[in-house]
Structure formats: structure tokens, C-alpha cells
Amino acid sequence: MTGYKKNIHRRTAAAFLAAMFFLAGCASDKNGRPFLEKKAAGLEAAGADAYGGGDYGASLRKFSEALAANRSVDNRAGELSDLINIGRVLILLGDYGSSVSYLNEAITLAAGIKDDANLSEARATLAKAHYSSGNGAMAADEIDAALAIDERLGAVSGAKLNLKASILMDTGRAIEAKELLKKALKNSESADDITEAANALRLLAGIESAEGTDGSAALKFYERAYELDKTLGNPFKIAVDLKNMAALNLRAGRVNDAAFLFERHYTAAKTIGLLAEAVLSIEELIKIYTASGDGKKASEYIILKDSLIQAQGARISNAEK
Amino acid sequence: MDNTEDKDSRFRHLEVKIGVMTVAAVAGIILLIILIGVQKDLFSSKYHVHFITDSGSGFKVGMPVKLSGFKIGRVRDIELSDDAKVKVTAEINKKYERWLRSGSKATSAKDGLLGESFVEITLGPAKERVIADGEKIPYAKSGGMEDIMEEVKPILTEVKEIIHFMNSPEGDLKATLRNAKTFSSDLKETRSNVDKMVIEVGSTMKKTGAFIETLNAKTGAVLTTTNKLVGDVDTRMNLVLDKAGGAAKKADEAMSRLPVITEKLDAIANDVKKLSGALSSETPRLQRIMTKAEDTLTEGNALVKGIKEGWAGNLMMPEVKRRPELVPLDGYLIRKQKKDSQGSK
Numbered sequence: 298m299t300g301y302k303k304n305i306h307r308r309t310a311a312a313f314l315a316a317m318f319f320l321a322g323c324a325s326d327k328n329g330r331p332f333l334e335k336k337a338a339g340l341e342a343a344g345a346d347a348y349g350g351g352d353y354g355a356s357l358r359k360f361s362e363a364l365a366a367n368r369s370v371d372n373r374a375g376e377l378s379d380l381i382n383i384g385r386v387l388i389l390l391g392d393y394g395s396s397v398s399y400l401n402e403a404i405t406l407a408a409g410i411k412d413d414a415n416l417s418e419a420r421a422t423l424a425k426a427h428y429s430s431g432n433g434a435m436a437a438d439e440i441d442a443a444l445a446i447d448e449r450l451g452a453v454s455g456a457k458l459n460l461k462a463s464i465l466m467d468t469g470r471a472i473e474a475k476e477l478l479k480k481a482l483k484n485s486e487s488a489d490d491i492t493e494a495a496n497a498l499r500l501l502a503g504i505e506s507a508e509g510t511d512g513s514a515a516l517k518f519y520e521r522a523y524e525l526d527k528t529l530g531n532p533f534k535i536a537v538d539l540k541n542m543a544a545l546n547l548r549a550g551r552v553n554d555a556a557f558l559f560e561r562h563y564t565a566a567k568t569i570g571l572l573a574e575a576v577l578s579i580e581e582l583i584k585i586y587t588a589s590g591d592g593k594k595a596s597e598y599i600i601l602k603d604s605l606i607q608a609q610g611a612r613i614s615n616a617e618k
Numbered sequence: 619m620d621n622t623e624d625k626d627s628r629f630r631h632l633e634v635k636i637g638v639m640t641v642a643a644v645a646g647i648i649l650l651i652i653l654i655g656v657q658k659d660l661f662s663s664k665y666h667v668h669f670i671t672d673s674g675s676g677f678k679v680g681m682p683v684k685l686s687g688f689k690i691g692r693v694r695d696i697e698l699s700d701d702a703k704v705k706v707t708a709e710i711n712k713k714y715e716r717w718l719r720s721g722s723k724a725t726s727a728k729d730g731l732l733g734e735s736f737v738e739i740t741l742g743p744a745k746e747r748v749i750a751d752g753e754k755i756p757y758a759k760s761g762g763m764e765d766i767m768e769e770v771k772p773i774l775t776e777v778k779e780i781i782h783f784m785n786s787p788e789g790d791l792k793a794t795l796r797n798a799k800t801f802s803s804d805l806k807e808t809r810s811n812v813d814k815m816v817i818e819v820g821s822t823m824k825k826t827g828a829f830i831e832t833l834n835a836k837t838g839a840v841l842t843t844t845n846k847l848v849g850d851v852d853t854r855m856n857l858v859l860d861k862a863g864g865a866a867k868k869a870d871e872a873m874s875r876l877p878v879i880t881e882k883l884d885a886i887a888n889d890v891k892k893l894s895g896a897l898s899s900e901t902p903r904l905q906r907i908m909t910k911a912e913d914t915l916t917e918g919n920a921l922v923k924g925i926k927e928g929w930a931g932n933l934m935m936p937e938v939k940r941r942p943e944l945v946p947l948d949g950y951l952i953r954k955q956k957k958d959s960q961g962s963k
Contacts, residue, residue: 348945456947
């Protein structure tokens with residue numbers, strides 16, 4: 298009894314140590330979980346960053362790694378957002394087939410975990426994938442389903458309304474599209490979503506322009522879109538706005554305004570490397586100055602056009618090598 | 619013989635204390651085992667299905683079994699059958715039984731190229747019956763790593779050739795760099811030409827403005843003289859003016875139009891000035907904004923990356939409790955939009 302008591306403190310310490318090691322072993326899986334979730338969150342942030350910068354290849358890699366990390370710790374919410382994000386990146390990369398399969402997976406998962414908000418996002422993204430691949434009917438079904446979910450949740454999304462309006466415009470339902478776009482514009486403006494507000498304005502301008510009027514209403518929409526795109530600093534959309542504003546001014550007979558806008562479009566398009574677009578503007582400028590009898594300016598632009606075509610040819614042949 | 623209890627009061631009732639502690643430790647361990655068991659689905663009811671495959675490589679006991687990306691069970695057993703085939707038995711959570719119907723197939727799959735291997739079971743058609751416990755399901759072979767390597771081999775050879783070509787002086791990379799250099803010097807020249815043009819337009823506008831002002835002054839003087847002359851003629855030749863009254867009225871109207879025309883000219887000159895101002899401010903603006911934004915972002919990213927990857931950053935980073943965010947449906951410049959909208963608020 299005395300010997301037992303003498304060693305009791307050692308035995309107790311050993312038992313404690315064993316218990317501690319056992320507990321640490323059991324807890325190791327729980328410690329690994331937040332670490333991997335943190336890692337996945339970092340990868341998602343990097344993916345979103347690359348997406349925002351237009352580096353869609355890098356964005357796809359980061360989101361795919363985040364997906365693997367989230368799956369390894371059964372983080373369903375993270376997995377779902379990664380699947381939708383991958384679907385969105387793949388649309389921009391033009392891989393619509395892969396996008397559709399990722400988004401179908403996202404829809405199954407969202408339904409399984411009853412995440413209606415993301416179910417709506419997944420279905421809207423699937424609508425965009427179908428629309429981009431030229432499948433208007435399936436796109437219409439998916440966007441309707443997404444909007445129905447939003448309505449049930451009491452949410453309004455400018456992006457989804459714009460997409461629905463684009464689909465309607467393609468089937469010649471311009472009046473319905475116009476109503477939706479007005480709603481999308483109002484919602485995007487109140488939500489500070491500049492990108493979608495500008496998209497709504499551009500689509501409205503497209504409808505007005507196609508209606509065959511003098512184009513003054515369309516021009517106003519393009520001007521507002523241009524102002525928004527300037528605040529975003531998006532040169533691709535600025536170039537689109539300038540070109541459309543120039544064409545509408547030319548249609549209305551305001552030749553000087555049109556020429557000034559074509560010159561600005563040429564500068565913007567050349568800066569971002571859209572040489573074919575820049576050449577189109579120069580051709581318009583040549584026509585304008587030839588018609589106004591300013592032969593000197595017209596010949597200057599002819600020389601500029603030739604040099605641009607040469608640069609474009611060099612670029613194409615380098616790409617083909 | 620020493621009595622420890624008498625010397626140190628802490629050793630009194632030692633057996634009871636040890637007993638309580640042991641019971642508490644054992645209870646804690648049992649509780650932990652139960653918690654882990656619940657978390658890992660050890661206590662939920664299971665049922666088994668099996669499939670036969672030619673080779674057991676790539677399978678291991680404990681491997682996850684998934685359906686539509688969800689883990690529904692794990693591989694319970696792998697055994698060699700009498701006819702030298704491999705029988706893989708999967709243990710499935712009973713609650714997923716309804717998805718496994720005759721028509722469901724098992725395949726081996728991977729999360730990405732280097733990810734975790736798992737067994738994927740496909741969803742059976744709704745009209746078919748549910749698979750019974752212990753029933754066999756068909757196994758569909760999927761392309762393994764070796765197949766992928768065989769497919770990748772020619773691509774790797776091509777990549778090697780491309781790298782070799784890119785490195786040669788006449789290769790794509792070198793030629794493109796040369797072209798880019800030429801193109802950027804062209805751009806610089808175009809910029810300086812535009813700047814010169816803007817300066818010239820500005821000075822021309824100034825000259826035009828001065829000319830218009832002189833014209834205005836001279837026209838005013840001419841008008842005053844003409845008015846005086848008309849006044850003189852009016853007093854001296856009343857009779858003649860009576861007869862030619864209509865003609866004088868018309869001359870007056872024509873004269874009154876002159877300041878209106880001058881005003882219009884002024885407005886046009888102002889418009890041209892505004893447009894040339896807009897052109898000069900807009901041309902370099904895009905480039906400046908893009909360069910500055912890029913520099914700031916690169917620096918910011920490097921700093922944040924440094925902090926995040928450092929050990930101190932790892933320790934101080936709070937545990938992730940957030941709802942994952944989605945990128946916008948329209949993929950354009952998120953950072954800039956966020957920055958601007960914050961700035962505008």
C-alpha cells in the first residue's frame with residue numbers, strides 16, 4: 298500500500314500525459330478544419346482579385362484550389378460559392394460546357410443545403426452560360442426560375458433583370474425588356490451597382506436606337522452609361538459607348554460631334570489594343586472629312602489607317618507563328 | 619515506518635481523489651468518443667453494397683463514397699474473390715438509400731488531378747427500385763493516371779518544342795518583345811503629336827478669340843458711323859427717304875442681324891475650346907489612372923501577402939466565420955468599382 302502510494306504521483310502524471318496526448322490527437326482534426334477553411338478563404342479572395350483584374354486563368358486556378366480545400370473539410374457553403382464562381386469564370390473563358398456542369402453541381406448542392414439565395418445565383422449563372430452559348434430557351438427557363446426564387450425571398454437583382462431583358466430582346470419582346478430594364482436601372486442605382494446600372498442604360502439605348510427614331514433618347518442613355526463607365530475606369534465599355542454615341546450623332550446629322558467622338562473612340566480602342574475597332578472609326582473619319590471637302594485631314598487619316606492595318610497584320614502573323 | 623498522510627495533509631483521502639479524477643477522465647474520454655462518433659456518422663445505421671473490379675489498385679479501406687459530390691459512406695472492405703477479381707464493399711449511410719436504385723453505377727474518381735480519390739456512385743433513375751442491402755452494383759472503369767499520362771505525353775513534347783522556339787532569337791517571344799518595343803515607341807510618338815496638336819489648337823483658339831474681339835470692335839465702330847451717316851441723310855433728305863422708307867427699314871434689319879451672327883460665332887468658338895480642353899484632359903487620363911492603380915494594387919497585394927504569410931499574421935488571424943462571397947455576374951474590375959463606390963459614399 299505504501300509502495301503504491303509512493304508511485305501514485307508518477308502514475309497520475311503518466312495517466313494525465315496519456316490523456317492529454319489522446320485529447321490532442323482527437324482535437325487535431327478540429328484544429329485542421331479552421332486552418333483549411335482559412336486557406337480556402339484566402340484562395341477565394343485571390344480568385345476574386347484575379348477575376349476583378351481580368352486574369353480569368355489565375356482566377357479559375359484559385360477557385361479550383363479553394364473548392365478542393367473546402368471539400369476536404371466538408372465546408373458546404375464554401376464549396377457552393379466556389380462552384381458558382383468557377384461557373385462564372387468559365388463563362389468568361391468561353392468554356393460553356395464545363396461551366397454548365399459545375400453550375401448543375403452547385404444547384405444540386407444549394408438545394409441539398411437549402412441555400413435559396415445561392416440557388417438563385419447558381420440558376421442565374423446557368424442562364425448566362427446557356428445564353429452565351431446561344432441556347433436562349435434554356436436560358437429563359439433558368440433566369441425565370443432564379444427570379445421566382447428572388448421574388449419569394451423579397452430580393453431584386455439588377456444583374457438578373459438585365460440578363461432577362463437581354464433574352465427578351467433577342468426574341469423581339471422589346472416592350473417587356475424595356476420595363477424590366479427600367480426596374481433594373483432603378484435597383485442598380487439604389488444598390489450602388491455601377492456596372493449593372495451602366496449595362497441597363499446601354500441595353501435601353503440599344504432598344505431606343507433600334508426603334509428607328511432620331512436617336513436622341515438612345516444618345517442620352519449612352520451618355521449616362523459613358524459617365525458611369527468613366528467612374529469605373531473600364532476602357533472596353535468606354536470604347537463601346539463612344540462608338541455608339543458617334544454613330545447616333547452621325548445619324549442625326551451632327552457631323553462635327555460625330556467626328557470628335559470617332560476620334561476619341563479611335564484613341565480609346567488603340568490604347569486597349571482593339572486595332573480592328575480603331576480602324577473602323579478611322580474609316581468613318583475618312584468618310585466624314587472626304588464629304589466635307591477637307592482632303593488634307595482625310596489623307597492624314599488614310600495614312601493612319603494604313604499604319605494601323607500594318608500593325609494589326611504584324612500582330613496577327615506573330616500570333617500565327 | 620513513515621506515514622505520509624500524517625506528514626502531509628494533501629495525501630489524506632488520496633484513493634478517493636484519484637478515483638474521482640480517473641472517473642472524470644474516463645467519462646471525458648467516453649464523451650469525446652461519442653462526440654467524434656456522432657460527427658463521423660459512426661452510430662447511424664448503415665447498409666452495404668458491393669461491386670466487382672479487375673484491379674484493386676486505387677482503392678483502400680476507409681476511402682469516401684460520394685453521390686453528386688456528397689459523402690454518403692466509405693469503403694468498408696476490399697477482398698480478392700475466387701475468380702481473381704476484386705470485390706469492393708461500400709458502407710452507405712441508410713438515409714441515402716433512396717438515391718441508390720438499380721441503374722446506379724460505381725466509378726473511381728478524383729478531386730482534380732492530384733486530389734483525394736473516392737468512389738462515385740451515380741444517381742439511379744427515379745422509376746427504378748431501391749438497391750437492397752448487400753446487393754451488387756455495376757462498376758464502370760474510369761481513365762486512370764496512366765491513361766492521362768499517355769494522353770499528356772505528346773502535349774509535353776509540343777510544349778518542349780514551343781519553349782525551344784520561344785527562346786530562339788526568331789521565336790515568338792523575342793519577336794513579340796521587339797514588336798511591343800516598336801509599338802510602344804510609336805505610341806509615345808503619337809502621344810507627343812496629339813499633345814502638340816492640342817497646344818496648337820489652343821493657340822489657334824486664342825488667336826481666333828482675339829480676332830473675333832477685334833472684329834466686334836470694328837463692326838461696332840462701322841455701325842456707329844453708319845448710324846450717324848443715316849441720321850445725317852435722314853435730316854437732309856427727308857423727301858427722298860419718305861419715298862425710299864421701305865428700303866431703309868430693310869437695311870436696318872440686315873445691320874441688326876450682324877451682332878447676332880457675331881454672338882453665334884463666339885458660342886461656336888467657346889464650344890471648340892471646351893472640346894479641345896476635354897480632348898487634352900482625356901487622352902493622358904486613361905493611361906495615368908491605369909498605371910497608378912496598377913502600382914498601388916501591386917504594392918498593396920505584396921504587403922498583405924507578407925503579413926498573411928508571416929507566422930505573426932497566422933497567429934493573429936481570427937478564425938474564419940463568414941459567408942463566402944460571389945464574384946459579380948458581369949466580370950469587370952471589381953476592385954476599382956468597390957474603391958470608387960466607397961469613395962463616393
